[in-house]
Amino acid sequence: MPTRQDTLRDLLTRSGKNADLADALIRIDIVVQNWRRQMHKRELGHRATRALGLDMDLAQIDVLFAIANPPLPSDANADDETMVSTVAERLHIDPSRASRLVAEMVNSGYARRAVSQRDARRTILELTAAGEAVIDAVRGYKWLLLGEFFSTWPAEDVAAFVPLLERYSSWMNSSEVAEEKFADEIDELARSIERAKTEISSSSKSG
Template sequence: MKDVLEGFGLNRDTMDHALELDAILQAWRRRVQKRELGQMALRELGVPVDLPKLDVMIAIWAPSNEFSEDREGETMVATIAARLGIDPSRASRLVTELIAEGYAERAVSQQDARRTIVTLTGKGRAVVTAVRTIKFLILGSFLSDWSEEELATLTPLLHRLSHWQDEIGSHASDRYAREVATLREELARQLAEG
């Protein structure tokens, strides 16, 4: 693979870093998918809510560190779906369940009386606050051993990395059309040969 990538103009040092970074991100993805911290927080708090419902409650509350660009206005089911990147029908079902369990409620929009908005009840806000407090207690404790320099380096670089696809954008297929065509042709040849 390195020979192919080098043929496309990437240098070996960059490839080595990309491969190492990919391995780190794949391991991180697997751990994040388990949602260990969120599950632990719900379990330790004794809250009978699953992670998808917790996600919806957090999307309703919309903490600024997660949804800074999307905090204006009122929260509707469509807003929740967009914030979480889920289907609106799934968001609606989860909201309905949270309402039935007393964690959320529907209200009439103050901006447009024809719209229905979703808000957290006191019970819902208490759960979100407690779970996020545990999360930041543990994360803060872990980071407390890091130097200010390490944190000042990590945070902006991690932010930049988390937006790498936005930087490349939908132009990636255009930018690498020749390389992708070459790989497609080679793959087709190899698959045909069996």
């Protein structure tokens, strides 16, 4: 009986990809799945809070980073003043949750509210010295560990890895074009789900 990987390999080869590429994509997917699980658990973040003795959870630390983070250089229309709505946007959370988390950080002395220099009617957010210290410590913790890991790599491997990782990270930008290209194959995948559901329903009724 073919394995799930065999099925995926067959799908890729039928779409015109050679067997070597199919095998490479399967390996990449396994690595990314494991990486995603680690990121979801946020193991490094929990280790950092324990090692640094921080009296806050990761959601609160995220707020401090959201306040500290400047707009992306590529975003010409971004505002370099941070408000509660900015925090909500950067963290992709509900404004009410952002407001609550910001209030916790202000009350704890890690952030403060200030008046905008551009518009006195607008309240902006800034980090206090304590908030800056948290950001610097968490970043320092990560860079120490990351630096130690990559220091074991040959320099040429690091030089090759960085642009390749940047290129890989942009693959979703072209996914809509690929989705249009394989519309028929994707429709068939959707139909396979419906067929499986029908089989389950029929089996339940017969039982």
